[in-house]
Amino acid sequence: MSLSRRKAISIIGGGTILAATGAAAGFLTTRQPADARRPWALAGSYDDPRLNAVSFALLAPNPHNLQPWLVELKGEAGLLLHRDPARRLPETDPFDRxxxxxLGCFIEQMVLAAGAAGHAVDLTPFPEGETGPVALATFHPGGAPDPLAAHILDRRSCKEPFEDRALPRDVVQALEPLADIHTEASMVAALRGLTWAGWEVEALTPRTMQESVDLMRFGKAEINADPDGIDLGGPMLESLMLLGIVNRAAQADPDSTGFRQGGEIYRRMLAATPAYAVLTTASNTRLDQIAAGRRWLRLNLAATRLGLSLHPVSQTLQEYPEMAVHRARAHALLASGGHTVQMLGRLGYGPATPRTPRWPLEAKLIAT
Known part of the structure; x- marks a missing residue:
């Protein structure tokens, strides 16, 4: 995540970061991970329609920015989408839900990008069973553009406080075909409390917090070298790193100043939430999970088209023992009839945020 100047100053508590003149200023202006963001600029620059669509698909939202996809080209018009078995969250996502x-988000963004380029995609999920490839995609001419595809490059997951501004009724109605949208004051208050409780459980359970810490990339060099996981970069954060306030050890230590201040920043962010979006499915099969991902991607793009920001806060939906009470509470609030809550997100008007680092397309191709 990027840290605003205001947040950085609040963490330091008024101390000096770096002199914004001379060599220090020159240093700070270079701390953007341009290499890790290059895939966004390269999207749509490939001649092969499959690669062209994949170049957009790899920009899709995904848990902890793991980018858990691998692509194998088949013949002249096909590709197999594989799940990368090395990219898992065994502590917080033990069943890979x-x-x-x-992966569903990837599939939907690939299909949208193909349609925008005049190609249709025939999908066969799990062509070799659920332990094999996730999908076989066959491309052929004739796809129709979907208006949502125009917003792929503008989509972000905004991890910032939202404006104190209610969602207009027509905006809510535009999103309701894709998700349950909650704007009523009592439900919003309940979900603010629930999402904070979920964050506390994950952050204060050593093994689940360590899973996130292990995926943190500190500063430009780490982000460019490993453009996945949780990026902690930008001039202000790198200043805090130089001062020793932000580092891997501090992020794993609940008694550290950096940890406590980070928690307070997250609490204030959750409090600045005017609405929530919820995705549920009648059952919880792999096909349901992929379908939920496809719908979540469309919800992201629809929100972007309407000038809104969306930020997943699904900690309470995770299936490890310490979260069980909050997961049950989330389902009692948000689902009925045995349905599964697949995604929970904050929704509102947020500030512009930078593009998330991505591995280049070539790193995600399986050689055949």
Whole structure:
């Protein structure tokens, strides 16, 4: 995540970061991970329609930015989408539910990008069973553009406080075909409390917090070298790193100043939430999870088209023992009849945020 100047100053508590003159200023202006963001600029620059669509698909939202996809080209018009078995969240996502939601996001963005370029995609899910490839995609001319495809490059997951501004009724109605949208004051208050409780459980359970810490990339060099996981970069954060306030050890230590201040920043962010979006499915099969991912991607793009920001806060939906009470509470609030809550997100008007780092397309191709 990027840290605003205001947040950085609040963490330091008024201390000096770096002199914004001379060599220090020159240093700070270079701390953007341009290499890790290059895939966004390269999207749509490939001649092969499959690669062209994949170049957009790899920009899709996914849990902890793991980018758990691998692509194998088949013949002249096909590709197999594989799940990368090395990219899992065994502590917080022990059944890989969130991973398959992320793969669903990839599939939908690939199909949208193909349609925008005049190609249709025939999909066969799990062509060799659920332990094999996730989908076989066959491309052929004739696809129709979907208006949502125009917003792929503008989509972000905004991890910032939202404006104190209610969603207009027509905006809510535009999103309701894709998700349950909650704007009523009592439900919003309940979900603010629930999402904070979920964050506390994950952050204060050593093994689940360590899973996130292990995926943190500190500063430009780490982000460019490993453009996945949780990026902690930008001039202000790198200043805090130089001062020793932000580092891997501090992020794993609940008694550290950095940890406590980070928690307070997250609490204030959750409090600045005017609405929530919820995705449920009648059952919880792999096909349900992929379908939920496809719908989550469309919800992201629809929100972007309407000038809204969306930020997943699905900690309370995770299936490990310490979260069980909050998961049950989330389902009692948001689902009925045995349905599964697949995604929970904050929704509102947020500030512009930078593009998330991505591995280049070539790193996600399986050689055949």
């Amino acid at each position: 969130q991973i398959f939601i992320g």
